[in-house]
Amino acid sequence: MTLIGKKKGITRRGFLAGASAGLAAPAILTRTRAYAADPVVKIGHVSPRTGPLAGFAEADDYVLEGIRKVLAAGVENNGKTYQVEIISKDSQSNPNRAAEVASELILGDEVDIIVAASTPDTTNPVSDQAELNEVPCVTTDCPWQPYFFGRNGDPATGFDYTYHFFWGLEDVIKAFLALWEESGVERKVGGLFPNDADGNAWGDEIHGFPPALIGSGFELTDPGRYQPLTDDFSSQISAFKEAGCDIITGNMIPPDFGTFWSQSAQQGFNPKVVTIGKALLFPSVIESLGERGNGLTSEIWWTPDHPFSSSLTGVSAKQLAEGYTASSGRPWTQPIGFKHALFEVTTDIIRRSADLDDPNAILEAISKTDLATVVGHVNWDFGPVKNVSKTPLVAGQWQKGANGMELVITSNHSAPEIPTTGTLQLLS
Amino acid sequence: MDWINAIIQGILLGGLYALFAAGLSLIFGVMRLVNIAHGDFIVLAAFLGLSVTSVLGISPLLALFLVVPAMAGLGYVLQRGVLNQTLGDDILPPLLVTFGLSVIIQNGLLEIYSADPQKMSAGPIETASIALPGDLNIGVLPLVMFLVAVAVIAGLQWVFYRSALGRAFRAVSDKQDIAELMGLNKAHVFGLAMALSLAVVAIAGVFLGIRTSFDPSIGPGRLIFGFEAVIIGGLGNLWGTLIGGIILGVSQNIGAQINPGWQLLAGHIAFLFVLAVRPRGLFPRID
Secondary structure, three states: OHHHHHHHOOOHHHHHHHHHHHHHHHHHHOOOHHHOOOOEEEEEEEEOOOOOOHHHHOOHHHHHHHHHHHHOOOEEEOOEEEEEEEEEEEOOOOHHHHHHHHHHHHHHOOOOEEEEEOOHHHHHHHHHHHHHHOOOEEEEOOOHHHHHOOOOOOOOOOOOOEEEEOOOHHHHHHHHHHHHHHHOOOOEEEEEOEOOHHHHHHOOOOOOHHHHHHHOOOEEEOOOOEOOOOOOOHHHHHHHHHHOOOEEEEEOOHHHHHHHHHHHHHOOOOOOEEEEEOOOOOHHHHHHHHHHHOOOEEEEOOOOOOOOEOOOOOOEHHHHHHHHHHHHOOOOOOHHHHHHHHHHHHHHHHHHOOOOOOHHHHHHHHHOOOEEEOOEEEOHHHOOOOOEEOOOOEEEEEEEEOOEEEEEEEEOOOOOOOOOOOOOOOOO | OHHHHHHHHHHHHHHHHHHHHHHHHHHHHHHOOOOOOHHHHHHHHHHHHHHHHHHHOOOHHHHHHHHHHHHHHHHHHHHHHHHHHHOOOOOHHHHHHHHHHHHHHHHHHHHHHOOOOEOOOOHHHHOOEEEEOOOEEEEHHHHHHHHHHHHHHHHHHHHHHHOHHHHHHHHHHHOHHHHHHOOOOHHHHHHHHHHHHHHHHHHHHHHHHHHOOEOOOOHHHHHHHHHHHHHHHOOOOHHHHHHHHHHHHHHHHHHHHHOHHHHHHHHHHHHHHHHHHOOOOOOOOOO
């Protein structure tokens, strides 16, 4: 039997090898950019589309569609028009998965720039992969301390390939203190900090809230770190009652805040100001609390009332938010502005880079960024550390308006360019 | 007074844990099935409750009349259609299948309801409380939950030991082959057990949804307390499950009174202690 095969000159192995080489050939041949008719620049995008962090990425489709429409005509760089291809991948809210898709984008899709947004669980693994593989990377939507120190960044040297724009813990502290000072209530604060990355950073004895509060003449009652997804807050509530706390602050996830807030009412604890980070960002959370959501206060990264507009499309913050509401039928959320700004910055970098085939030229363009975006000014020369540029942060209150709960800016000490849109009302 | 308050709140919390655990205890007792998706079924029930309340505009407590039968029906179909095929000498296949169900339910809910945290509103009862002498307050809602948990356990206990269905449950639990020889349809009995388990899950889910915010991903986090309550109380013993829940709730709150960081840890320590001293739980019914 084998003799017949040899006579014809085709063996099974020979056929398989030849066929697979033939099939694989186009894949190898199309890799080279020099043969392409129109030069293409590839942007890799990692975002938590599914899983617990999906709320941060719910506007991805809307934002990407808008960006792709603007970039459809291509982007001009050094007199040549480049087509821009955005490849978006889901991190599934899982840091390991985020690292995996980032390396797929870098090694498989061979992207020229990689971008990522939403919480340290997305920004950090993606940035680490980019740093490792020497690909320029821009991230946002995560306070800069967990981004920078969470990756063991050294303020003296910084990172080479990864850049980030957002605000930091010091801005939250400033914004909250200003809000409380304006409220005029007694300076006794109760702290609810969970035992997770954010909670430990906020409650840190040296860099967190405790020293800043004491320095500004506030008295802090901090019963200690609780475990997230706790079902009972009665011990904290009795500690706050005993200390006579008028202000409650902390960094919580929505289920924990929901438990705390209804238990407070049952236990007859009625603070005058409740300012919580993270849990009160999204309108859906406030709506779900019903009447008890009215009057809660939170940090504000971005609202439609911010006096900024997009460098890419020219639309104002208001138009961007209203566009999302019109296309999805859902209320606007704060990450929309940052997601849009991320692509503003990236497009700007593509325009200015001296050579899009050279990662170092792209890095040079990133570090020289000086762009007014829809979330504020991005310029890495003025950051607290080398790889971080800060955007403004204000604080405000959820108030019952004509169209349900509305986020009103009541305190703008750290960013006076953003106008206040209302005054603080006490809870009780 | 803080300590008394912590213990009272802990007992009430124990009722919630017992509700989480009762369904687990029941199906483990009848068919030795460990349902990894139990926590996700609780969340599924909460979302069903949310849909019913928002479509019909009724109170979540009234929505129970629709959610409980719906979940029970789902349980029966699920058991007959899927889980019965996996039951056998090997305990691994049902474990893996329920693990898969857990992933499917989470992502299905995410697809339908998005990742937004939701909460059901039961009106003024949520914040109402009864004032006791000595500056103690007992929330009406936790009290109602505790009483419902006791009633559910008592009801299950009655079904198990006083009804024909319970006799069938005990029969297949003791010796499946002999029970089938006596004319019991094992597949049907298992289906009914799962239906009953998910009916209890429906109650737990709706109460969870009134008590706090929930989103598709929080199910597994709720599962561990259910397991611990079942094991502390002793496998297969329903009253034991209630006591297990209370022990868990009280030890958590005593831990929290010392330091909030100790809250969940104290519960886990109580659990490990029981496991070390009495590996089969405090009041085991089955070997």
